[in-house]
Amino acid sequence: MIGFLEIRRRRLQFFLIGLIVTLISYLVLMINGLGVGLNEQAGRALRNFDADALAYSDRAGLSVIRSELSSEAVERIAAESGAREWAPLGYMAVNYTREDGSVKSAAVLGFDPGTIAEPPVTGGRGLGAGDANGVLADRQFLRASGLKVGDTVTFSVRLQERQFTIVGEINEGAFFFQPSVYLLRSSWRELKYGPDAAEAPVASVVLLKGDGLAGKRGSGWEAVSKSTAFANIEGVSGQQSTVQALRAFGYLIGGLVIGVFFYVLTIQKTPQIGVLKAVGASTAFVFRQLLIQALLVALGGVVVAVPLAWLTNRAIQQVPDPVPIAFTTGTFVTTSLLLLVMAVVGALFSGRQVAKVDPIIALGQQQ
Known part of the structure; x- marks a missing residue:
């Protein structure tokens, strides 16, 4: 040629x-x-949720940061949505100090063991009901912090600090541009609202699993697909x-x-x-x-x-x-x-x- x-x-x-x-x-x-x-x-952590839809407070504008649900609201979502499986999930941002002394932020997600909100563990062990001071750390968090399974990490929220032990490694990815860590929902609630906040919200969102859940609404809540939830993350x-x-x-x-x-x-x-x-x-x-x-x-x-x-x-x-x-x-x-x-x-x-x-x-x- x-x-x-x-x-x-x-x-x-x-x-x-x-x-x-x-x-x-x-x-x-x-x-x-x-x-x-x-x-x-x-x-990526949101996309990896074992769920088909997320239910928010209808006053949050599909923002995980502003969404807060009471125990009554969570029960209404479970009853009114018709979901096959459901699980409350809490979110908050915390600060932690790396080995070099720099302060970084992490996304803390509170879940209940045995539900669809529990992430699969790739190293170490999972969290049990008695692991109030244990966390599952994403591998991105471990790499950024220089920590490993078995080490302790201190989270700072407002004027308080609390130490947790990393008991397991996960590979769920980041959330809100921050490496993610998972802990018990009871520990998340105490960390976010304080130990004496009896009337505080119990979750940020509820994960729903089933067919035809996206678009459903009820008294004080609305559900959307994971793709819609992702698109509504601030800055995306x-x-x-x-x-x-x-x-x-x-x-x-x-x-x-x-x-x-x-x-x-x-x-x-x-x-x-x-x-x-x-x-x-x-x-x-x-x-x-x-x-x-x-x-x-x-x-x-x-x-x-x-x-x-x-x-x-x-x-x-x-x-x-x-x-x-x-x-x-x-x-x-x-x-x-x-x-x-x-x-x-x-x-x-x-x-x-x-x-x-x-x-x-x-x-x-x-x-």
């Missing part, structure tokens, strides 16, 4: 074009990875809009850069295209060679950019406070396919120029 032969003969030129395409592909992949990572930081909608805009600009710029490169190459090759047409090559044949070149360059850039982005992510995850970048197989596949499509779109800019080449004029320019 003529397109392959030209790439072999003009290695340096196509290498430089491929390098630019690789860098653009890498940039778009990292932007997409940032979008996935920010979503995970915002609420603005963050997603920003990442989507960056992603769109990345694809647009990538397509334009590839298109400009091959448009310039096409102009430079006008005399050669004229010779091909003079000996009987059709416009479609010539354009097909250009399209093959564009796809090869884009494919080479993606093949290099994907492992480079993966290795970058692995390196970033080794630091105590990693940039929230994460990749899934879908992220790599979707991004690679879209970049190849943009390469084809960019190469289409050259199609009109190829069609306009007149063999007689082109041969005259070559003399």
Whole structure:
């Protein structure tokens, strides 16, 4: 094929074009990875709840922070929702001090053992009814704090401090952009409202499991799906809009850069295209060679950019406070396919120029 032969003969030129395409592909992949990572930081723990819907106080505006439910409200939700299984869950933010002396925040989730709110344990042991001073720590929390199973951690809330022992490790992810820790709901209630708050709320939300629960409402409560609950986490909608805009600009710029490169190459090759047409090559044949070149360059850039982005992510995850970048197989596949499509779109800019080449004029320019 003529397109392959030209790439072999003009290695340096196509290498430089491929390098630019690789860098653009890498940039778009990292932007997409940032979008996935920010979503995970915002609420992977919420997405991992063993539930089909979440019930909030109807005065909270679907905010876990502002939602507070009394024991009577929890009982009404269980009775009125028709859920197959249900479990109250409490949320609050606390501060803790890392080994280096810096103060960080964590998301504390209070649950009842044996319910759908209990997270699966990946290391150590689970919490029992008597573990009032025990917690299950997410691996992200352990990495950030420098602690391990068996260590103690001190949580600060307002003017009080309380020590807990890490009895187990979980892998539920972050909640509200904070690493998560789970403790007994009774301990959560005491930590948040104080030991003498007999009339204090008993939960922030209620996890519901069953069919057709999203959209149900009752006396003082409303239920939504997990996806709706995630979308209503403070800051998520603005963050997603920003990442989507960056992603769109990345694809647009990538397509334009590839298109400009091959448009310039096409102009430079006008005399050669004229010779091909003079000996009987059709416009479609010539354009097909250009399209093959564009796809090869884009494919080479993606093949290099994907492992480079993966290795970058692995390196970033080794630091105590990693940039929230994460990749899934879908992220790599979707991004690679879209970049190849943009390469084809960019190469289409050259199609009109190829069609306009007149063999007689082109041969005259070559003399």
